[in-house]
Amino acid sequence: MIEIFLPFVKQVLSYCGFNPSQLPKKYYQRLVTALHDLPEQQVVMIPPLIDLIKAFPGLLIIDDTSNPKYGLKGFLKSLKNCATQENFMGYKILVFLWQVGGLRIPIGFALCHEQSPKPEELTLIGLSQLRNHYGLKPLWTLGDAAFSTDEIVKRLENYKWAFVLRSKKNRKLDGQQAKQAIGRGYGEYCGLLENGVKVKMIRRRKFFVLCNRLLREGSKILDIYRNRWSIEEIFRFLKSCIGLDRCHQHSMKAQAVYLILCLMILSCFELYSDNSSHSDYYFHRQVILGHIPVEDIFKQELFAM
Numbered sequence: 001m002i003e004i005f006l007p008f009v010k011q012v013l014s015y016c017g018f019n020p021s022q023l024p025k026k027y028y029q030r031l032v033t034a035l036h037d038l039p040e041q042q043v044v045m046i047p048p049l050i051d052l053i054k055a056f057p058g059l060l061i062i063d064d065t066s067n068p069k070y071g072l073k074g075f076l077k078s079l080k081n082c083a084t085q086e087n088f089m090g091y092k093i094l095v096f097l098w099q100v101g102g103l104r105i106p107i108g109f110a111l112c113h114e115q116s117p118k119p120e121e122l123t124l125i126g127l128s129q130l131r132n133h134y135g136l137k138p139l140w141t142l143g144d145a146a147f148s149t150d151e152i153v154k155r156l157e158n159y160k161w162a163f164v165l166r167s168k169k170n171r172k173l174d175g176q177q178a179k180q181a182i183g184r185g186y187g188e189y190c191g192l193l194e195n196g197v198k199v200k201m202i203r204r205r206k207f208f209v210l211c212n213r214l215l216r217e218g219s220k221i222l223d224i225y226r227n228r229w230s231i232e233e234i235f236r237f238l239k240s241c242i243g244l245d246r247c248h249q250h251s252m253k254a255q256a257v258y259l260i261l262c263l264m265i266l267s268c269f270e271l272y273s274d275n276s277s278h279s280d281y282y283f284h285r286q287v288i289l290g291h292i293p294v295e296d297i298f299k300q301e302l303f304a305m
Contacts (some may be wrong), residue, residue, distance in 0.1 A: 004034045006294050009259050009268070014288050018247045018258040021108060031257065034096060037215050039253050043126040045096075045108040049267055050134050053107065058100040059227055060130070060161075062147050064112065067234045071250045073081040075113040093244075093259065094119055096126050098138075103270050104230055111256060113139060120149050127152075131159055139165060142228040150195040157212055158198045164225045167208040173201055177209050188218045189301060201234045202274035237269070238262055272296045 007027045013016060038044065066079045068090040074088040091113035099205040108120040108130070114253050117125075130136045141156055141163040143257050148165035154161045167270045171181040173191035181189045182203040199210040202218040211221045238244040247258035272283055272292070286292040 002028050003295055004139050005264050008257075010288055012243065012258070012261050012265060013284050017243070018254065018261065019250060035253075035257060036101075038256055042109045042276060043094075043108060043122055043125075043129060044256060044260070045129055045134065046106070046263060047103055049263070050107045050136070052267075053098045053100060053105050054134070054136065056100045057139050058098045058140060058223075060136075060141045061097040061099060061228055061231045062094070062123060062126075062143040063097075063228070063231045063235075064094040064146070065239075066090055066095050067195055067245055069245075069255075072113075072252065072255070077114045083095055091255075092119065094126070095231065095234070096130065097262075098136075099227060100168070100229060105232055105267050105270060107233070107264075109259055109263065110250060111259070113252065119146065121149060123147055123152055123211055124155055127155055127159070131161075132290070138160065140224055140227075144228065145173055147281055150193065150203075153193065153197050153199075153210075153212075154195045162213050164209055164210075164211045164221055166225070166227075168208045169200065169202075169206065169208055171208070171210070173199075178203070182208075223258060233264065238266060240268060268294055268297050 007016065007023050007255070008031065011022060014047075026174045068080075068088050069076055070089060076091060079089050079090050080087055091111055092234070094110040095106055096108040098107050108126055110116070110126065112119050114300060116122065138161060141161050143165050145168050147168045148167050148171075153163070153165070163184070169177065171178045172194055173181045173189060175226070178189075178201050181191065182201060185203065185205045187203050188244055190198065192198050198214065199212050200216070200221070201208060201210050202216070202221055209221065209225050213221075220283065243260050244262050247255055249255065249258065257279060268287070269283060283292065287294055
Protein backbone atom coordinates (compact mmCIF):
# COMPACT_ATOMS: atom_id res chain seq x y z
CA MET A 1 0.00 0.00 0.00
CA ILE A 2 2.93 2.34 0.66
CA GLU A 3 3.78 2.63 -3.03
CA ILE A 4 0.40 4.29 -3.69
CA PHE A 5 1.47 7.27 -1.58
CA LEU A 6 4.96 7.68 -3.02
CA PRO A 7 4.20 10.05 -5.96
CA PHE A 8 2.27 12.33 -3.59
CA VAL A 9 4.97 12.14 -0.91
CA LYS A 10 7.43 13.56 -3.42
CA GLN A 11 4.90 16.23 -4.41
CA VAL A 12 4.44 17.38 -0.82
CA LEU A 13 8.21 17.63 -0.35
CA SER A 14 8.60 19.46 -3.65
CA TYR A 15 5.66 21.86 -3.62
CA CYS A 16 4.69 21.91 0.06
CA GLY A 17 1.09 21.27 -0.96
CA PHE A 18 -1.32 18.73 -2.40
CA ASN A 19 -2.60 19.16 -5.94
CA PRO A 20 -3.81 16.01 -7.76
CA SER A 21 -3.81 17.83 -11.11
CA GLN A 22 -0.01 18.03 -11.04
CA LEU A 23 0.28 14.25 -11.37
CA PRO A 24 -1.13 11.76 -13.89
CA LYS A 25 -4.78 10.98 -13.20
CA LYS A 26 -4.08 7.27 -12.64
CA TYR A 27 -2.04 8.06 -9.51
CA TYR A 28 -4.87 10.00 -7.93
CA GLN A 29 -7.40 7.31 -8.85
CA ARG A 30 -5.26 4.70 -7.08
CA LEU A 31 -5.05 6.94 -4.03
CA VAL A 32 -8.81 7.54 -3.95
CA THR A 33 -9.48 3.80 -4.35
CA ALA A 34 -7.11 2.94 -1.50
CA LEU A 35 -8.82 5.50 0.76
CA HIS A 36 -12.41 5.06 -0.42
CA ASP A 37 -13.78 4.61 3.11
CA LEU A 38 -11.78 7.49 4.62
CA PRO A 39 -14.78 9.85 5.07
CA GLU A 40 -16.53 7.23 7.24
CA GLN A 41 -13.57 6.84 9.60
CA GLN A 42 -13.74 9.06 12.65
CA VAL A 43 -10.24 7.95 13.67
CA VAL A 44 -7.80 6.98 10.92
CA MET A 45 -5.15 4.39 11.69
CA ILE A 46 -2.25 3.88 9.26
CA PRO A 47 -1.76 0.08 8.94
CA PRO A 48 1.66 0.17 7.19
CA LEU A 49 3.09 2.23 10.03
CA ILE A 50 1.41 0.08 12.69
CA ASP A 51 2.90 -3.02 11.05
CA LEU A 52 6.26 -1.28 11.23
CA ILE A 53 6.17 -0.82 15.01
CA LYS A 54 4.01 -3.74 16.10
CA ALA A 55 6.87 -5.97 17.22
CA PHE A 56 8.60 -3.21 19.20
CA PRO A 57 7.28 -2.28 22.68
CA GLY A 58 7.03 1.47 23.02
CA LEU A 59 5.27 4.47 24.50
CA LEU A 60 1.89 5.67 23.22
CA ILE A 61 1.74 9.47 23.26
CA ILE A 62 -1.53 11.27 22.56
CA ASP A 63 -1.88 14.98 21.84
CA ASP A 64 -3.54 17.44 19.49
CA THR A 65 -2.51 20.58 17.64
CA SER A 66 -4.45 23.41 16.03
CA ASN A 67 -4.50 23.80 12.24
CA PRO A 68 -5.67 27.26 11.02
CA LYS A 69 -7.81 26.96 7.88
CA TYR A 70 -10.30 28.77 5.66
CA GLY A 71 -12.70 27.67 2.94
CA LEU A 72 -14.03 24.58 4.74
CA LYS A 73 -17.54 25.86 5.32
CA GLY A 74 -19.47 24.01 8.01
CA PHE A 75 -16.40 22.26 9.44
CA LEU A 76 -14.26 25.00 10.96
CA LYS A 77 -14.65 26.19 14.52
CA SER A 78 -13.20 29.04 16.55
CA LEU A 79 -9.90 28.18 18.24
CA LYS A 80 -7.56 30.21 20.42
CA ASN A 81 -3.84 30.78 20.02
CA CYS A 82 -2.46 30.18 23.53
CA ALA A 83 0.58 32.37 22.88
CA THR A 84 -1.26 35.44 21.56
CA GLN A 85 -4.76 34.76 23.00
CA GLU A 86 -6.18 35.55 19.56
CA ASN A 87 -9.05 33.59 18.04
CA PHE A 88 -8.87 32.02 14.59
CA MET A 89 -10.88 29.56 12.49
CA GLY A 90 -9.59 26.03 11.97
CA TYR A 91 -9.70 22.50 13.30
CA LYS A 92 -7.59 20.34 15.61
CA ILE A 93 -5.52 17.33 14.63
CA LEU A 94 -5.41 14.53 17.20
CA VAL A 95 -2.32 12.30 16.78
CA PHE A 96 -1.44 8.88 18.21
CA LEU A 97 2.36 8.58 18.33
CA TRP A 98 4.40 5.42 19.05
CA GLN A 99 7.86 6.02 20.50
CA VAL A 100 10.55 3.34 20.52
CA GLY A 101 13.72 4.76 22.02
CA GLY A 102 14.52 7.85 19.96
CA LEU A 103 12.25 6.79 17.09
CA ARG A 104 8.79 8.45 16.86
CA ILE A 105 6.26 6.96 14.43
CA PRO A 106 2.71 8.40 14.04
CA ILE A 107 0.29 5.49 13.81
CA GLY A 108 -3.08 7.24 13.68
CA PHE A 109 -4.95 10.54 13.77
CA ALA A 110 -8.35 12.21 13.85
CA LEU A 111 -9.62 15.56 12.62
CA CYS A 112 -11.54 17.40 15.33
CA HIS A 113 -13.92 19.88 13.69
CA GLU A 114 -17.42 21.28 14.02
CA GLN A 115 -19.09 18.10 12.76
CA SER A 116 -16.83 15.53 14.45
CA PRO A 117 -17.19 13.96 17.89
CA LYS A 118 -15.38 15.67 20.76
CA PRO A 119 -11.64 14.95 21.24
CA GLU A 120 -12.36 12.77 24.27
CA GLU A 121 -14.67 10.51 22.26
CA LEU A 122 -12.21 10.34 19.37
CA THR A 123 -9.45 9.38 21.83
CA LEU A 124 -11.58 6.55 23.23
CA ILE A 125 -12.32 5.30 19.70
CA GLY A 126 -8.61 5.36 18.87
CA LEU A 127 -7.62 3.50 22.04
CA SER A 128 -10.24 0.85 21.30
CA GLN A 129 -8.92 0.36 17.76
CA LEU A 130 -5.31 0.09 18.87
CA ARG A 131 -6.12 -2.54 21.49
CA ASN A 132 -8.95 -4.55 19.99
CA HIS A 133 -8.17 -4.42 16.27
CA TYR A 134 -4.38 -4.09 16.17
CA GLY A 135 -3.52 -5.84 19.43
CA LEU A 136 -1.17 -3.13 20.69
CA LYS A 137 -0.24 -2.69 24.35
CA PRO A 138 2.05 0.26 25.09
CA LEU A 139 4.60 0.21 27.89
CA TRP A 140 3.12 3.55 29.00
CA THR A 141 0.42 5.89 27.73
CA LEU A 142 1.21 9.60 28.03
CA GLY A 143 -0.94 12.69 27.56
CA ASP A 144 -1.56 16.17 28.89
CA ALA A 145 -4.48 17.25 31.07
CA ALA A 146 -6.94 17.24 28.16
CA PHE A 147 -6.53 13.44 28.01
CA SER A 148 -6.86 12.68 31.71
CA THR A 149 -10.66 12.79 31.84
CA ASP A 150 -12.50 10.27 34.00
CA GLU A 151 -13.62 8.31 30.93
CA ILE A 152 -10.15 8.03 29.37
CA VAL A 153 -8.49 7.15 32.70
CA LYS A 154 -11.14 4.49 33.35
CA ARG A 155 -10.65 3.01 29.86
CA LEU A 156 -6.87 2.80 30.31
CA GLU A 157 -7.29 1.18 33.71
CA ASN A 158 -9.76 -1.36 32.29
CA TYR A 159 -7.21 -2.19 29.58
CA LYS A 160 -4.58 -2.58 32.32
CA TRP A 161 -2.38 -0.09 30.46
CA ALA A 162 0.12 1.88 32.52
CA PHE A 163 -0.35 5.62 32.14
CA VAL A 164 1.18 8.93 33.21
CA LEU A 165 -1.11 11.86 32.48
CA ARG A 166 -0.96 15.48 33.46
CA SER A 167 -3.80 16.54 35.74
CA LYS A 168 -5.56 19.73 36.67
CA LYS A 169 -4.99 21.04 40.18
CA ASN A 170 -8.70 20.88 41.02
CA ARG A 171 -8.93 17.14 40.20
CA LYS A 172 -10.42 15.38 43.23
CA LEU A 173 -8.68 12.58 45.13
CA ASP A 174 -10.62 10.96 47.97
CA GLY A 175 -13.10 13.79 47.72
CA GLN A 176 -10.63 16.66 47.99
CA GLN A 177 -8.88 18.70 45.33
CA ALA A 178 -5.35 17.65 44.40
CA LYS A 179 -3.90 21.01 45.46
CA GLN A 180 -5.40 20.42 48.93
CA ALA A 181 -4.43 16.74 49.14
CA ILE A 182 -0.83 17.78 48.45
CA GLY A 183 -0.77 21.12 50.24
CA ARG A 184 2.87 21.91 49.70
CA GLY A 185 4.57 22.62 46.39
CA TYR A 186 6.20 19.18 46.25
CA GLY A 187 4.70 15.86 47.26
CA GLU A 188 2.82 12.67 46.43
CA TYR A 189 -0.57 11.29 47.34
CA CYS A 190 -2.31 7.99 46.57
CA GLY A 191 -6.08 8.05 46.45
CA LEU A 192 -9.26 7.34 44.53
CA LEU A 193 -10.49 9.48 41.67
CA GLU A 194 -14.20 10.13 41.35
CA ASN A 195 -14.42 7.31 38.77
CA GLY A 196 -13.07 4.79 41.33
CA VAL A 197 -9.58 4.41 39.83
CA LYS A 198 -6.74 4.45 42.37
CA VAL A 199 -3.80 6.59 41.29
CA LYS A 200 -0.67 8.23 42.60
CA MET A 201 -0.64 12.01 42.19
CA ILE A 202 2.71 13.81 42.04
CA ARG A 203 2.96 17.57 42.52
CA ARG A 204 5.81 19.86 41.53
CA ARG A 205 4.65 23.40 42.35
CA LYS A 206 1.74 24.02 39.95
CA PHE A 207 2.49 20.89 37.92
CA PHE A 208 0.42 17.75 38.67
CA VAL A 209 0.61 14.30 37.08
CA LEU A 210 -1.25 11.10 37.91
CA CYS A 211 -0.15 7.50 37.43
CA ASN A 212 -1.82 4.13 37.99
CA ARG A 213 1.41 2.36 39.00
CA LEU A 214 1.39 3.18 42.70
CA LEU A 215 4.73 1.56 43.58
CA ARG A 216 6.70 3.67 41.10
CA GLU A 217 8.83 6.41 42.60
CA GLY A 218 7.61 9.92 41.88
CA SER A 219 10.89 10.92 40.23
CA LYS A 220 10.70 7.89 37.90
CA ILE A 221 7.12 8.74 36.97
CA LEU A 222 8.14 12.30 36.07
CA ASP A 223 11.04 10.97 33.98
CA ILE A 224 8.56 8.85 32.01
CA TYR A 225 6.21 11.81 31.53
CA ARG A 226 9.00 13.94 30.06
CA ASN A 227 8.84 11.72 26.96
CA ARG A 228 5.52 13.38 26.17
CA TRP A 229 7.35 16.48 24.95
CA SER A 230 8.60 14.55 21.94
CA ILE A 231 5.17 14.92 20.32
CA GLU A 232 5.51 18.71 20.61
CA GLU A 233 8.77 18.39 18.67
CA ILE A 234 6.92 16.30 16.09
CA PHE A 235 4.23 18.97 15.68
CA ARG A 236 6.85 21.69 15.20
CA PHE A 237 8.62 19.56 12.60
CA LEU A 238 5.37 18.78 10.75
CA LYS A 239 4.53 22.47 10.52
CA SER A 240 7.94 24.00 9.84
CA CYS A 241 9.68 21.34 7.71
CA ILE A 242 6.88 19.41 6.00
CA GLY A 243 4.13 22.02 5.74
CA LEU A 244 1.28 20.50 7.73
CA ASP A 245 -0.89 23.60 7.28
CA ARG A 246 -0.26 24.09 3.54
CA CYS A 247 -3.05 21.98 2.07
CA HIS A 248 -5.50 24.33 0.32
CA GLN A 249 -7.97 21.69 -0.88
CA HIS A 250 -11.52 22.53 0.20
CA SER A 251 -12.72 19.21 1.58
CA MET A 252 -12.09 17.36 4.81
CA LYS A 253 -11.26 14.18 2.88
CA ALA A 254 -8.46 16.01 1.05
CA GLN A 255 -7.24 17.40 4.36
CA ALA A 256 -7.14 13.86 5.79
CA VAL A 257 -5.30 12.51 2.72
CA TYR A 258 -2.76 15.31 2.98
CA LEU A 259 -2.25 14.58 6.68
CA ILE A 260 -1.57 10.90 5.88
CA LEU A 261 1.07 12.03 3.39
CA CYS A 262 2.67 14.34 5.97
CA LEU A 263 2.78 11.55 8.55
CA MET A 264 4.30 9.15 6.03
CA ILE A 265 7.00 11.74 5.27
CA LEU A 266 7.61 12.24 8.98
CA SER A 267 8.11 8.49 9.34
CA CYS A 268 10.66 8.60 6.52
CA PHE A 269 12.61 11.28 8.36
CA GLU A 270 12.51 9.19 11.54
CA LEU A 271 13.65 6.02 9.79
CA TYR A 272 16.25 7.67 7.59
CA SER A 273 19.62 7.93 9.30
CA ASP A 274 21.85 10.82 8.29
CA ASN A 275 24.16 12.64 10.65
CA SER A 276 24.90 15.67 8.49
CA SER A 277 24.13 19.12 9.85
CA HIS A 278 21.75 19.71 6.91
CA SER A 279 20.00 16.33 7.03
CA ASP A 280 16.48 17.78 6.61
CA TYR A 281 17.39 19.69 3.45
CA TYR A 282 19.47 16.77 2.18
CA PHE A 283 16.59 14.35 2.64
CA HIS A 284 14.16 16.64 0.80
CA ARG A 285 16.44 17.05 -2.19
CA GLN A 286 17.53 13.42 -2.45
CA VAL A 287 13.94 12.11 -2.36
CA ILE A 288 12.79 14.65 -4.99
CA LEU A 289 15.72 13.76 -7.25
CA GLY A 290 15.03 10.06 -6.82
CA HIS A 291 18.37 9.33 -5.15
CA ILE A 292 16.71 8.02 -1.98
CA PRO A 293 13.92 5.48 -2.69
CA VAL A 294 11.27 6.22 -0.08
CA GLU A 295 9.91 2.67 -0.31
CA ASP A 296 13.30 1.30 0.77
CA ILE A 297 13.27 3.45 3.90
CA PHE A 298 10.06 1.80 5.11
CA LYS A 299 11.61 -1.64 4.59
CA GLN A 300 14.40 -0.99 7.08
CA GLU A 301 14.43 -3.09 10.22
CA LEU A 302 13.74 -1.04 13.34
CA PHE A 303 16.26 -2.95 15.41
CA ALA A 304 18.98 -1.39 13.23
CA MET A 305 18.52 1.80 15.33
